[in-house]
Amino acid sequence: MRKEFEGEAFEKGLKIRREVLGDAYVDKSLKAADDVSAPLQKLITEWCWGEIWSRPGLERKQRSLLNLGMTMALNRQAEFRLHLRGALNNGLTRDEIIEVILQGAIYCGAPASLDAMKSAQAVFAEIEEEKRAAGA
Structure with a gap:
């Protein structure tokens, strides 16, 4: 190192x-x-x-929720995808992530939310494929 x-x-x-x-x-x-x-x-x-x-002011789940909203608003899809995986690791559900994206459609605009939804779909599919490959 x-x-x-x-x-x-x-x-x-x-x-x-x-x-x-x-x-x-x-x-x-x-x-x-x-x-x-x-x-x-x-x-x-x-x-x-x-x-x-x-x-100590926020739990990791809350920080992840914020990161998803901020990276969606900034249209930083690589970071959004990365933090989506982190959000799942921190206890957010897929339904909660979808709600973040829907909320963002109103406050960040349709293009940002459409890109975020595409990223979420891709990450969810990648995770399912990883589970299948691992035999889970």
Whole structure:
């Protein structure tokens, strides 16, 4: 592991990041880090995951719900898909995720909600395929 990916603050954030997003995604992100992107990985892991996600004011499920709404509003579909998986890991149901998208149709507009719904359908299908492949 890279030297800048060491230390108490990084480990704190890394633990939460892994719990929400899963080891495979986090390992891939960190492995892909180079001299250009490593400082951003460090910042996100320490500040986003270590500082914000560890605060006591909101539960992880609530933070996931907010992230889905914000990434949909910003039309950041890659992040929406990633955080959709995290939201499921944090206890949101598919029905709750669909409600977030419907709410977003009113406040974010139809194009954002249509893209988010397509992303949700794709992620739900990927998860079902992963379950089938694992024999579950």
